[in-house]
Amino acid sequence: MATTTLTPHQRAVRSSVALKVLMAITGLIMVGFLLMHMYGNLKVFLGADAFNHYAHWLKGEILYPLVPEGWFIWIFRAFMLAAIVGHVYAAAVLTKRSLDARSSKYVHGHNHQETYAARTMRWGGVILLTGLIFHLLQFTAHVVRTGFSAGDEPFDMVHASFSQWWLVLAYAVWVLVVCLHVRHGVWSALTTLGANTSPKARGFLNGLAWVIAVTLFVGFMIMPVAVLLGWV
Ligand code: HEM
Numbered sequence: 313m314a315t316t317t318l319t320p321h322q323r324a325v326r327s328s329v330a331l332k333v334l335m336a337i338t339g340l341i342m343v344g345f346l347l348m349h350m351y352g353n354l355k356v357f358l359g360a361d362a363f364n365h366y367a368h369w370l371k372g373e374i375l376y377p378l379v380p381e382g383w384f385i386w387i388f389r390a391f392m393l394a395a396i397v398g399h400v401y402a403a404a405v406l407t408k409r410s411l412d413a414r415s416s417k418y419v420h421g422h423n424h425q426e427t428y429a430a431r432t433m434r435w436g437g438v439i440l441l442t443g444l445i446f447h448l449l450q451f452t453a454h455v456v457r458t459g460f461s462a463g464d465e466p467f468d469m470v471h472a473s474f475s476q477w478w479l480v481l482a483y484a485v486w487v488l489v490v491c492l493h494v495r496h497g498v499w500s501a502l503t504t505l506g507a508n509t510s511p512k513a514r515g516f517l518n519g520l521a522w523v524i525a526v527t528l529f530v531g532f533m534i535m536p537v538a539v540l541l542g543w544v
Pocket residue numbers: 346349353367368385389444447448451452466470483487490532533535536
């Protein structure tokens with residue numbers, strides 16, 4: 313059997329493609345989570361009991377008896393954590409390669425500029441992650457208590473928090489950053505996975521990325537705004 317020896321450059325290209333595929337798949341998994349989370353949050357409009365019941369079900373009976381009660385949430389958290397770690401790892405390695413290429417003597421005089429999208433995706437990702445850490449400290453760990461007490465029910469937690477305009481504003485900025493990241497990310501991921509094959513396909517991907525981003529922004533922000541305005 314003939315063996316082919318790859319040059320270091322060919323190896324680097326192959327590994328960069330693999331990292332982009334990793335980013336694409338983990339990114340799409342997280343977009344799937346966001347759509348489900350957004351949909352779940354809308355249960356607030358069915359009343360306090362429905363919202364609290366849904367939140368407890370997610371941490372208890374879901375998938376029981378397929379898995380023991382209370383296990384699903386931990387399997388899900390481990391899965392999401394692996395997706396985040398894979399996504400950030402791939403982003404960090406690709407960023408390093410891109411910055412190294414910029415200062416490399418091989419591209420000297422070739423003006424290797426990073427694209428605007430690459431820079432905004434990177435900084436957007438950092439802001440997104442910082443906001444997520446705050447979000448988890450607030451609603452999952454109950455360490456940052458924005459107007460609620462540690463043992464409060466999910467509905468009371470959300471209600472107390474979003475009765476404050478500054479928190480609604482802070483969430484609007486964070487969710488906007490998330491949605492802009494998702495807009496470019498969906499487009500980029502589907503392109504990496506080979507869906508960007510013609511001008512028509514390009515138009516479709518662009519439209520799809522915008523629809524998902526706008527749906528997420530409106531779907532996520534309806535609830536805090538409704539609480540602020542006293543509708544729930
Ligand atoms: C206005 C927007 C959002 C609201 C009102 C909201 C609300 C909540 C609430 C109330 C919980 C706690 C549920 C519970 O423990 O009973 C939660 C958990 C969570 N949220 Fe959000 N969320 C929003 C946006 C986001 C976004 C944009 C992300 C991701 C970038 C996100 C990621 C998470 C994660 C990972 C959890 C933890 C799930 C777990 O317990 O394992 N959320 N959210």
